[in-house]
Amino acid sequence: MQMLMEIKVNENKYRLDVNPRKRLLDIIREDIGLTGTKEGCSEGECGACTVIMNNRAVNSCMVLAVQARNKEIITVEGLAKNGELDALQKAFINKAAVQCGFCTPGMLMSCKALIMKNLNPTEEEIKRAIEGNLCRCTGYNKIVEAVLEAIVMVSEEEEL
Amino acid sequence: MNDIMIQTPQTLEELKNYLSIADESTYILGGGTDFIINMNKNNVYDGTFIDLTGINELNYIKKENGFIKIGATTTFTDLSENEMITTETQCVAQAASMVGSTQIRNCATIAGNVANASQAADCIPALMCLNAKVKIMNGKGIVIEKNVEEVVLGINKNCLKKDEVIVEILIPIKNSDYKSAFCKVGSRSSVTISKLNIAVSLKIGQVIEEASVVIGSLGEKAFHSTICEECLINKEINEELFTTFKEKLKYQVDLAIPNRKSKSYKREAILGIADNIIEKLFWNCYRRL
Numbered sequence: 163m164q165m166l167m168e169i170k171v172n173e174n175k176y177r178l179d180v181n182p183r184k185r186l187l188d189i190i191r192e193d194i195g196l197t198g199t200k201e202g203c204s205e206g207e208c209g210a211c212t213v214i215m216n217n218r219a220v221n222s223c224m225v226l227a228v229q230a231r232n233k234e235i236i237t238v239e240g241l242a243k244n245g246e247l248d249a250l251q252k253a254f255i256n257k258a259a260v261q262c263g264f265c266t267p268g269m270l271m272s273c274k275a276l277i278m279k280n281l282n283p284t285e286e287e288i289k290r291a292i293e294g295n296l297c298r299c300t301g302y303n304k305i306v307e308a309v310l311e312a313i314v315m316v317s318e319e320e321e322l
Numbered sequence: 323m324n325d326i327m328i329q330t331p332q333t334l335e336e337l338k339n340y341l342s343i344a345d346e347s348t349y350i351l352g353g354g355t356d357f358i359i360n361m362n363k364n365n366v367y368d369g370t371f372i373d374l375t376g377i378n379e380l381n382y383i384k385k386e387n388g389f390i391k392i393g394a395t396t397t398f399t400d401l402s403e404n405e406m407i408t409t410e411t412q413c414v415a416q417a418a419s420m421v422g423s424t425q426i427r428n429c430a431t432i433a434g435n436v437a438n439a440s441q442a443a444d445c446i447p448a449l450m451c452l453n454a455k456v457k458i459m460n461g462k463g464i465v466i467e468k469n470v471e472e473v474v475l476g477i478n479k480n481c482l483k484k485d486e487v488i489v490e491i492l493i494p495i496k497n498s499d500y501k502s503a504f505c506k507v508g509s510r511s512s513v514t515i516s517k518l519n520i521a522v523s524l525k526i527g528q529v530i531e532e533a534s535v536v537i538g539s540l541g542e543k544a545f546h547s548t549i550c551e552e553c554l555i556n557k558e559i560n561e562e563l564f565t566t567f568k569e570k571l572k573y574q575v576d577l578a579i580p581n582r583k584s585k586s587y588k589r590e591a592i593l594g595i596a597d598n599i600i601e602k603l604f605w606n607c608y609r610r611l
Contacts, residue, residue, distance in 0.1 A: 163325050163326070163327055165328060182326050182327065182328045182371070183326060183361070185358060185362065204359070204362060204363070205359045205363070206355060206359065206422065206423070206425065206426055209423065209425060212425055215428075218399070218428040219424055219425050219428060220425050220428050220429050221355075221423075221425040221426065221429075223358075223359075223362070224353075224354065224355045224358050224359065224425075224426070224429060225354065225358070225429060226328065226351070226354060226358055226371075226373070228328045228330060228373065229351075229354065229373055229375050231330065231376075272424065272425070275424075290424065291424055293423050293424060294422065294423020294424050294425045294426065295423075
């Protein structure tokens with residue numbers, strides 16, 4: 163039995179006829195076709211599937227698609243605006259906070275959710291925001307440095 | 323794979339209607355953080371899921387009639403960031419802030435944690451420690467209250483009938499003489515499942531006037547440690563008391579799991595947790611000693 167639902171992803175509205183067993187991750191990748199969000203452990207340990215749902219970071223592997231009905235979702239594809247990368251994405255590149263890149267979409271979305279809530283987080287708050295995201299390449303230091311750089315970039319942009 | 327259907331009530335009235343036709347294949351979904359993993363891994367469930375997350379009436383934290391009342395769909399993030407919870411029910415705020423990761427705390431709900439009845443649940447010992455109750459509604463709209471320990475029967479077993487759902491958690495309001503704390507240990511520092519957790523609530527005057535000590539992950543369900551509670555009551559707060567308290571905790575491990583392989587680990591681990599609890603509860607005194 164299929165279920166009809168509406169969802170807003172990266173400011174675009176979708177009306178979907180979904181299998182109720184599908185998770186938010188499944189509809190983002192399979193029905194909407196945004197494959198930036200990755201499936202890692204499928205049990206909330208790795209955070210590779212992190213997206214922002216109504217301003218909060220969630221593991222899209224742990225949310226049923228139907229639970230995301232009428233909610234606003236941001237995926238990694240929604241970060242860049244008008245062809246320009248988000249400050250976080252630029253900082254991740256500048257600081258070489260990306261190696262294999264598999265964790266990066268989830269890592270970016272956890273950091274974005276933090277910055278949306280708190281524009282001046284401490285290093286501890288950044289570490290706490292990414293505690294649910296595993297990275298096996300960078301060792302986290304560069305990621306934390308990148309977030310700190312992004313905050314400076316955003317502050318400077320706001321001052322202009 | 324069998325068919326499933328998801329009902330998405332928006333009000334308590336709609337929920338009641340769905341509960342009135344609930345049967346053995348009906349499952350209640352809070353945040354769903356445990357349920358969905360299980361469903362995805364094993365495809366074990368078929369039937370009707372009732373998703374509570376769309377019921378705004380169940381998302382609140384308020385004070386009323388001598389209780390702090392927490393709606394069923396309140397998430398761990400909501401709890402750990404709420405000033406009333408962090409100042410008046412410290413052990414609940416601390417437990418909520420240590421559940422899983424940021425992403426999990428943003429979805430997982432307090433009622434789901436109780437109903438799921440994991441032996442490693444973090445909020446259950448904290449709620450038991452504060453003598454919390456749960457309000458349960460059935461398909462006829464009848465509401466009853468039970469203590470948290472009555473609801474949790476064993477590992478992933480609760481007392482709820484198929485047409486019953488937890489709608490509210492009630493924590494008695496205490497005055498400022500009461501202080502509580504929660505600590506746990508797991509295999510990693512975050513996103514960890516408790517291998518052992520403890521919640522302690524004390525009424526502190528000239529001596530400790532009341533004590534509530536609840537230990538989780540040391541058996542099928544969390545339990546009050548009477549021997550630890552007795553060792554604290556009517557005692558002055560000093561280093562000697564801390565030493566006795568730690569010895570009693572160790573003894574409690576011996577009593578609870580006499581033949582389990584994890585005993586030797588847990589009787590040492592509990593000492594570390596005890597130090598953390600003591601530091602949280604008596605930080606000022608601890609600094610002076």
